[in-house]
Amino acid sequence: MVGAVIATCVFSGLNVAAPKYLGDATDVVVAGVLRVGLDEGRLGLLLVLVASMYILASLFNWVQGVLTARSVQGLMHGLRGALEEKLHRLPSTYFQGTSRGDVLSRATNDVDNIAQALNQLLTQLIMSVLMLSGSLAMMLWISPLLAVIALATVPVSTLITVLVTRRSQANYARQWKETGELNSHVEEFVTGHEVIKAFGQQGRAAGVFARSNDRLEWAAARAQFSAGMVQPLMALVSNLNYIAVAVVGAFQVMAGAMTIGGIQAFIQFSRLFTQPVGQIGGMLSLIQSCVASAARVFALLDAGEDPGERQGDEAVPADGRIVFEDVTFAYAGAGPAVANLSFTAEPGQSVAIVGHTGAGKSTVVNLLLRFCEPDSGRITLGGVELGAIARDRLRARFGVVLQDTWxxxxxxxxxxxxxxxxxxxxxxxxxxxxxxxxxxxxxxxxxxxxxxxxxxxxxxxxxxxxxxxxxAQLARRDILVLDEATSSVDSRTELLIRQAMERLLRGRTSLVIAHRLSTVRNADLILVMDHGRIVEQGTHQGLLAANGYYTRLYNAQFTSRKDRAVALEAGS
Incomplete structure (x- = not known):
């Protein structure tokens, strides 16, 4: 970046100096015509000098472009890396309240927009300031009167820029917000295309997309319209300034206060002066777009992490004893998912958790794997609280089969x-x-x-x-977590898997969450949950003998199976 700034300074300096020498060459030609004698040596020297300056300026402009591209892409590489690391540190609850399409839009579209803006802004802003100050200094040197006329356009240009910028900032923020929402809809349609087709909702999905697309079109059009007003207005001010300078300069030449070469150089400098003013105005719209995207990206980078994410100095204990002590946890905006939950899974013991949908079974897994942290109470592994163990080291002890396969x-x-x-x-x-x-x-x-x-x-x-x-079998972890591991297989495959799992679970601590009660008959301990609480616990035979909640679950499940079997037999 330092190299790009140096190259920009040299490029600007050469561009500012060249018009002065070109004006001197013009004066040599005019003097030769009036005196009937052309100083060819001086003219040739000046022309070669001007040509060399423009060639060198082009070279340094190319150098700054290459270095700027490398700098910006290096910066974006680091920014994307920071986003990727942040996604791993975010709690699971963040993704429950944020659409995946919007997250993807922030990590791709917004980062690309920042890169495009910085590519144009970083050196062009420096270049414009240098050209502006350099050309102003040269104009004051050549003709203070004409310099005052040229400076009269600055307040007008500033007023235009401020007024337009105020409108464009909100429009750009709306544009990138609508882009994220559109990406969210596309992501949903791609993920759920089979469901959409199965229920014949293609028209409805197309309508949702069309409305989101219309909002994006309107927001983007307003942003581009407000930003696009800057350049035409700046061009108008520049042309009016050019007319005023040309007319007053002509009178100056006629009065003998300036040479023809001087007025030629001044007009070039006035162009160099007004051009950066217009460029800076145009850059402000880019800045607004960049700021809008940066706000979205840094909002993601600044999102709250799990309180215990960076904890974890304790070593993972070899003991596989798991203890929940009066644990309570609630998802954001909802009632307690588990309340005052207490149980112990001894090393080598198979613990099954059963209950109706929404009873809190999967929340137990989320707490155990530290996808979320308990609001109160404590969970220990081998006597060490889970919050004192680094997440990656803790999860290395677990073999996991979740209900949603990935x-x-x-x-x-x-x-x-x-x-x-x-x-x-x-x-x-x-x-x-x-x-x-x-x-x-x-x-x-x-x-x-x-x-x-x-x-x-x-x-x-x-x-x-x-x-x-x-x-999970190949990972050969000490502790196994099976969350509805057989929910998507047929009865015969379920039996085969259960036999394989019994061999796999032998000698290991395991937590098995199941709707099918046939899969938990051989568990050492069965926890029956309802509304986030353990209402019964014991072995399969003991719970059936108690004739309580578990018995009702068992009878309801197997009675429905018998009814289906009778209906199928009658139909055949």
Whole structure:
């Protein structure tokens, strides 16, 4: 950046000095005509000097352009890196209250807008100031009277710039806000295109997009219109100034107060003077657009992080004992998701958590993995409070299979090995066979080299979940968290997975969240939750014998299955 500024200063200095020598060359020609004798040597020297100055100015202009581009792109590289790191430090609750499309717009569109603005602003602003001050000094040297006439345009230009800037700032902020909302709609349509088509809502989706697109068009048009007013108005002021300088300068020449070369040089300097004034006015609209985007980017960078995100000096204990002590937590704007929750999972014990949808089961997982922090109470692992353990080190102890499967763009083999990239091929194949992934992968044309796209296409939801289970098996973590791990598989596959999981869970602490109560019969401890509280706990047989809430859940689930079986039999 220092090199770009130096190159800009040299370029501006050469551009300011050249008109003076060109005016001297004009005076040599005029003197030669009037005296019938041309000083060819001096004329040639002046012309070569002027040509050399313009050539050097072009060279330094190119140098500053290259250095500015490198500086700005380096700056944007760092800014994008800071955004990427920030996204990892943000709490899960941030993404629940912010659309993904808007976040993507801030990280891409707004950053690109800042880069484009800085490319034009950083050196051009310096160049304009130098050209403005340099040409003013030369005009005062040549003719103070004409310099005063030229300066008369400055207050007018300033007033125009201030008035236009006030209007354009709000319009640019609205434009980039509407851009983020439009991206949010596009992201929703792409993610939910199957649902949109299944319910025949293409017209409604198109209407939502059209309205958002109309708002963006109107906001962008107003921003561009208000910003576009600067250049024409500045050009008008510049042309009026040019007329005044030319007329008064002609009278000065006729009176013998100036030479023809002097008035020629002055007119060039007046152009050099008014041009930066107009450029600065135009740059202010760029600044407004840049500021609007920067405000959105820095709002993301300044977003609140988890209170314990930067904590974590304690080592991860080898003991796998998990204890929830009177834990209460509520999501923003909602009632408590869990309230006064207390339980203990001993090392090697399998703990199942069951209950109706919304009972708080998945919140237990979020708290355990520190996706969110408890409002009160404490959670310990091996006697150490989770907030004292760094998140990355804590999560390295857990093998996780979530209800919402996530597969990245890559091969099936790479997705299985995601939690253990250094695993040998034999271990990957063993995990795939144990999770019954192998039986459907072998039928694919490219087998384990099949490339997955869009979160797992072309596989079914059940097949994606099997791959997630294989990934957890291969990771071989001490503590396992299974959140509805069998929710998307058929009954036969569920049985096979349960058998594989029983082998996998042997000797490990595990938390199993399930709607299907058939998957938790063999758990060492079953916690029954309702409205964020544990209402019953015990073993499967003990809870059935108590004939309470768990029994009602069990009977409702299996009675409905029997009714379906009877209906199917009657229909056949």
């Amino acid at each position: 597969l990245f763009g890559g091969t099936i083999r790479d997705n299985i090995a995601y939690g253990n990239p250094e695993a040998p091929e034999e271990a990957i194949m063993a995990a795939a066979e144990a999770s019954h992934v192998d039986r459907f992968v072998r039928s694919l044309p490219d087998g384990y080299a099949t490339v997955l796209e869009n979160g797992g296409d072309p596989l079914s939801e059940g097949q994606r979940q099997l791959i997630s289970i294989a990934r």
